[in-house]
Amino acid sequence: MKVSSxxxxxxxxxxxxxxxxxxxxxxxxxxxxxxxxAKQIGSYICLSCIGLTGSTVSHTLTEDTLNRLKKIDYPxxxxxxxSNDCPTCPDAKAIILNFxxxxxxxxxxxxxxxxxxxxxxxxxxxxxxxxxxxxxDGIVLRKDNFIHKVVGIDNLQKKVIEAIEMVS
Amino acid sequence: xGKIKRIRTISQSLSLIIINLGFLGIFFKHLTGPVFNCYAxxxxxxxxxxxxxxxxxxxGQVPTYVLGTMGAVFVFIGSAFCGWVCPFxxxxxxxxxxxxxxxxxxxxxxxxxxIKNKSKDLSLITRLIVxxxxxxxxxxxxxxxxxxxxxxxxxxxxxxxxxxxGFSYNIWLGARIAILILLIIMFFIVSRFWCRYxxxxxxxxxxSNKISILKLFHSGKNCEGCSICxxxxxxxxxxxxxxxxxxxTRCGDCVDKCPKGxxxxxxxxxxxxTISPFKKKKEKVSEKKLVTPSSEGIPGSNEKQTDSNxxxxxxxxxxxxxxxxxxxxxxxxxxxxxxxxxxxVYLPYEExxxxxxxxxxxxxxxxxxxxxEGRLAEDYNAPEAxxxxxxxxxxxxxxxxxxxxxxxxxxxxxxxxxxRTELHIDHLKYLKELDIPIEIKAIAxxxxxxxxxxxxxxxxxxxxxxxxxxxxxxxxxxxxKDSLPSIYFNGKYxxxxxxxxxxxxxxxxxxxILDNVSLVIDYTRCIGCNNQSCKKVCPIFxxxxxxxxxxxxxxxxxxxxxxxxxxxxECDRGGISFIFGEKLVIDSNFSIDMIKKNKELISxxxxxxxxxxxxxxKKHSNRALNFTIALSYLSHGKLSYQIIDIVKNQEAxxxxxxxxxxCFWISEKVQISGMVSESSILAFIRKISKWKG
Numbered sequence: 001m002k003v004s005s006x007x008x009x010x011x012x013x014x015x016x017x018x019x020x021x022x023x024x025x026x027x028x029x030x031x032x033x034x035x036x037x038a039k040q041i042g043s044y045i046c047l048s049c050i051g052l053t054g055s056t057v058s059h060t061l062t063e064d065t066l067n068r069l070k071k072i073d074y075p076x077x078x079x080x081x082x083s084n085d086c087p088t089c090p091d092a093k094a095i096i097l098n099f100x101x102x103x104x105x106x107x108x109x110x111x112x113x114x115x116x117x118x119x120x121x122x123x124x125x126x127x128x129x130x131x132x133x134x135x136x137d138g139i140v141l142r143k144d145n146f147i148h149k150v151v152g153i154d155n156l157q158k159k160v161i162e163a164i165e166m167v168s
Numbered sequence: 169x170g171k172i173k174r175i176r177t178i179s180q181s182l183s184l185i186i187i188n189l190g191f192l193g194i195f196f197k198h199l200t201g202p203v204f205n206c207y208a209x210x211x212x213x214x215x216x217x218x219x220x221x222x223x224x225x226x227x228g229q230v231p232t233y234v235l236g237t238m239g240a241v242f243v244f245i246g247s248a249f250c251g252w253v254c255p256f257x258x259x260x261x262x263x264x265x266x267x268x269x270x271x272x273x274x275x276x277x278x279x280x281x282x283i284k285n286k287s288k289d290l291s292l293i294t295r296l297i298v299x300x301x302x303x304x305x306x307x308x309x310x311x312x313x314x315x316x317x318x319x320x321x322x323x324x325x326x327x328x329x330x331x332x333x334g335f336s337y338n339i340w341l342g343a344r345i346a347i348l349i350l351l352i353i354m355f356f357i358v359s360r361f362w363c364r365y366x367x368x369x370x371x372x373x374x375x376s377n378k379i380s381i382l383k384l385f386h387s388g389k390n391c392e393g394c395s396i397c398x399x400x401x402x403x404x405x406x407x408x409x410x411x412x413x414x415x416x417t418r419c420g421d422c423v424d425k426c427p428k429g430x431x432x433x434x435x436x437x438x439x440x441x442t443i444s445p446f447k448k449k450k451e452k453v454s455e456k457k458l459v460t461p462s463s464e465g466i467p468g469s470n471e472k473q474t475d476s477n478x479x480x481x482x483x484x485x486x487x488x489x490x491x492x493x494x495x496x497x498x499x500x501x502x503x504x505x506x507x508x509x510x511x512x513v514y515l516p517y518e519e520x521x522x523x524x525x526x527x528x529x530x531x532x533x534x535x536x537x538x539x540x541e542g543r544l545a546e547d548y549n550a551p552e553a554x555x556x557x558x559x560x561x562x563x564x565x566x567x568x569x570x571x572x573x574x575x576x577x578x579x580x581x582x583x584x585x586x587x588r589t590e591l592h593i594d595h596l597k598y599l600k601e602l603d604i605p606i607e608i609k610a611i612a613x614x615x616x617x618x619x620x621x622x623x624x625x626x627x628x629x630x631x632x633x634x635x636x637x638x639x640x641x642x643x644x645x646x647x648x649k650d651s652l653p654s655i656y657f658n659g660k661y662x663x664x665x666x667x668x669x670x671x672x673x674x675x676x677x678x679x680x681i682l683d684n685v686s687l688v689i690d691y692t693r694c695i696g697c698n699n700q701s702c703k704k705v706c707p708i709f710x711x712x713x714x715x716x717x718x719x720x721x722x723x724x725x726x727x728x729x730x731x732x733x734x735x736x737x738e739c740d741r742g743g744i745s746f747i748f749g750e751k752l753v754i755d756s757n758f759s760i761d762m763i764k765k766n767k768e769l770i771s772x773x774x775x776x777x778x779x780x781x782x783x784x785x786k787k788h789s790n791r792a793l794n795f796t797i798a799l800s801y802l803s804h805g806k807l808s809y810q811i812i813d814i815v816k817n818q819e820a821x822x823x824x825x826x827x828x829x830x831c832f833w834i835s836e837k838v839q840i841s842g843m844v845s846e847s848s849i850l851a852f853i854r855k856i857s858k859w860k861g
Binding site for chain 2: 002004005006008009011012013014015016017018019020033034035036037038039041042043045046047048049050084085087152154
């Protein structure tokens, strides 16, 4: 028991220091120290992870969405906030991509937590995935004086098309 | 609530606030710790180690930071965070507290069965399986699968988001709410169910108890038979055997509740430096050790020895009493009291003085000679100047501070004098020689109902403690009052004839019981007894030393016990029993719980006398004796018993046609012989209730 306690003691501190000083061990080496990564992971809430939004969703647009989308004749820019470890962000991205393919007025930009963290703070985004919308002048869409955010992937198509219509 | 528990509750409450300081805008989410607190909670200020672990693994990293942080805590204090900080543990403690509110007798510690669980402790294995499954699922599906089902996430994150952002439903939500409900139900059934079987942090925290610097120490003193630590432990750990169990959450409830202070926290640095509150090493304790009762502190034992030194028992004679006027004398009954002239009675001298009867002029040897020849001297004069005391006046003078009972007693003492009668000289002799205290109680409507012969018996011996109870008195509630006057000998109702011979025979029977039955205390069961009900119900126990181990045998005659059986019923630990004979015969399976439960049925039976045919120093005989004592007490003394030793009274055995020993005999039709068990006794009780009723 003496030896095992000494070994455990040393191991614990080796792991702790290596985690703090960014000595990443493992098949994938990411930039940044692990405690900074921990802050990122902890700070932004993956909504699907707490059971608030479905894990899978159909990417193909419905007829109703397509019809409404055809009527959009003004430019709309969508920012989609994602992160590496967000499981539903790829789904949200795929749906928005379909929107842009159907109507060239609509463009999107992906804001990644790992590289563009400052935008998360600027627009007070703490849930993933989150979508915000800009008009042609680059003014963000607001609703009741708050930035209108579409959060999660539940009924995403419906929420996005409504927001796009509101941009007008 | 003990001191440690109170501090712990404060610690848990404060921790809950500190790790959820997000409502003040304070976040330190780069920090993590071995606590189960969802970081998706809008207020969570630190990160969840399990969530981080999954994310790092998903990204293909070795989670050195998380493991290092938790490990650094574990090597110092083991799993203390689980008991003192973790909010999910706090929730489980709160549920246990709520559960205790609903239960009756929540003040009493619930006794858990003493049966040792021979199956291996699988709790650590299940926790490890959960941890491994979490990691494997995270790697395989590149998703935080555990977080989707996590119960603390449901409480801390899902519900607040649902409230804030409107209700939405999906299959994961349904699943996680179902899991939470299931777990809460389990928390009501099994305390700390999550920590015990499922907690993935506990999978790492548990083993760390064995190597951490903070350790729980046991003093090494004998704790056999106590197991209060196990009873109060929310995780049912055998604390004495394994103080640093992998299940332990370091809550300290055992330290709090240990009545002997045999448990305490200390420090152990790699086994090299140990700061233990107890310095001695654990001693081996022999299992069965007979403790010979010391006469110290036992009432009467010292006096008896000194008496026997002065006057050897062979030389004592009833006639010796008459040499001392202080002790008593034979007096003639006053003729005006309604007795024949010349009728004599033995009276203590105090009484003689009180009632003012003149002692006979004839010298004692002459008087006795005349008595043995069958003729009495006729030269007694009428009592001189008998001044009747004005009792009523005296009673009215009694100061108010004297309790009513005492006034009643005095009143009784004064008025009973008129009903004296004379006893046979052999009986007088027997009563004078009586060296065992016997308790006699008479319950009557008034003092005149108390039989004169009984009073004469009482006066003839110093050893008889007599008490008169008025039937309407509150004190007399316990006693059987259907046919007054009721006479109780040592707590047993006497249903026979009120004749001199019968009463003396009854005293002889009682004496035989007290001479041959011994009280046995199993000291191992006394360890950790907080109630001390024995001391509350009987003053005798105040003089008996309570030891830490072994058995104490105390002959009833030596300790002045009247074998009422109250202690047997009141001791909730089964530490008190009685044996017939001198040898210690241990009966480990003896229990009177069923009899205790049916006390209402037992209290309804009609007065009955049982003949107990027993053999000395036999386990089953002792068991039958204990059952009978319990029944006798629970029936309010209505079931009186007499013991018959089958070795000495073979004639009686043949006459009553006893087949097997022990035998519980009322009549040829109503008896139990052979194995006397609790159920057979109860069946028997039902039978006599029907039979009579």
